[in-house]
Amino acid sequence: MTAREVPSVTLNDGREMPLIGFGTYKIVGADAERAVREAIDAGYRHFDTASLYQNEEELGKALRAAISAGDVTREELFVTTKVWQDGQGAVRLPQAFHASLRRLGLDFVDCYLIHWPWPQGGLYNETFEAMARIQGFGHIQNIGVANFNERLLTDLIETTGIVPVLNQVECHVGFTQQPLRELHKKHGVVTEAWAPLGRGRPLTDPDLKAIAARREKSEAQVALRFLHQLGISVVPKTSSAARMEENMGMLDFRLNRDDMEVLLSKDGADGYGRYSNDPEEFPGEIGY
Template sequence: MTAAAVPTITLNDGTEMPQIGLGTWKLRGDDAVRIVREAIELGYRHIDTASSYGNEEAIGQAIRDAIAAGDVTRDELFITTKAWQDEQGADRIPAAFQDSLHRLGLEYIDLYLVHWPDPTQGKYVESFEAVARLQGLGIVQAIGVANFYEEVLREVVEKTGTVPALNQVELHPGFSQAPLRTLHEELEIRTEAWSPLGRGIVLMNPVIDEVAREVGKSTAQVALRWAMQLGCSVIPKSGDSRRLAQNIEAASFTLTPAQMDAITELDHQQGFGRVFDDPRTFPA
């Protein structure tokens, strides 16, 4: 099997990150090990997990097995994990990080994120500041946040003096997060799209279907390519071998400006928008 070539993007600290990764939310146990191994064989080098997913041990096992089999080296992989709500706070982040590191069985993490701002706790600033201190110890390469909206993102930068390398947010056709991406560009923060296929809902849209027919690709590939051409990294999840292979091939073609505009315009159509929880209120 020939591994697909995946382009990389550069974070604001100089770190190179594969633009396409594998999301692992809801993957568990032996299935998680199998899927991650298969993804690595296909060419995935960016694997995204989190303490709250309950699968860091399985992800770590898959990584160790792939390295032992000679499929990949640790330096070729880019591993992301995240601190959950109950791990927030200056006093809790260091232990939470070490717990994730232990469960993964790794010596370092490539990217560590504060998973949600959780305004009900009000600890997102001190949590990110604690993450930044971990980076100074050399056990995490890059640091960032997930699901941070404009106000809290500005607050974190102003109060800590540190700019996150990346903000991982819900983003898909029909919800392009234009205002947030504008702020990211201003602050030189990379946008990473979780649920880039919008739970599959957007794949049934006639606009995306028409573009897919024009370029001879699947609707999922078109949705991923659209996000990539916006400058985002994407972390689609799939347990299906055929779709895993299709998703990573989203780097193999280009959409025209007209096709990009047609998909972006879905933001203004009724029935589109955010599919998952709003970080301004979650988990309340």
């Protein structure tokens, strides 16, 4: 595989983050270790996991092995993990974080996120404040959130006085969350897309397929490039070395204004929209 240099973004605390990450959801065990090493060979330096994924240990093992082999340095890596609902709250958050850190086997994580706001629990603000306290000791470089909508993000910022470095949300062709992105821009929050390929639905769109054919690129490359040109960080996941290389190919071309307008027009179109959980409703009163 040919490693590419990935462009980075300056976070609102001054640190740099590669704009293309490697998602690890549902990649576990030996497959996770292999995939991470192959991703490093392909040029990925930004790795995304979570306590929910049950692969922090394998991710950490693969990263440490790559560092020992001289394939990468710890300073080049940007490692993100997330706290699940059962770790929310001022009391439980420190234990949840340090459990993740032990599983990763790292001295610090580059970014720690609240995985879902869980508004029914009413703990996301105190959870974020607890994360900030740990950040002060150097075990966390940056703190952020995931799956926060405009209302919840505004409440977090106004209540805690702390602005997250990023908000990782569902974002893809047909669901670019423009109002949320505008709020992010106002506060200097990076928009990061999980499910940037929309679970495959946008890749079947005739207009997107036509753009891909004209550019002699794959549909996935066009979908990822579209988000990249909107200034969105993407964390596609795959366990295939060929797909890792293909996804990195999004850096090799540029969409023109007409291409971008066609793809932006998919927002709100039939068959498009949110495909996952509503942050206001998930996971409900049960919690976790």
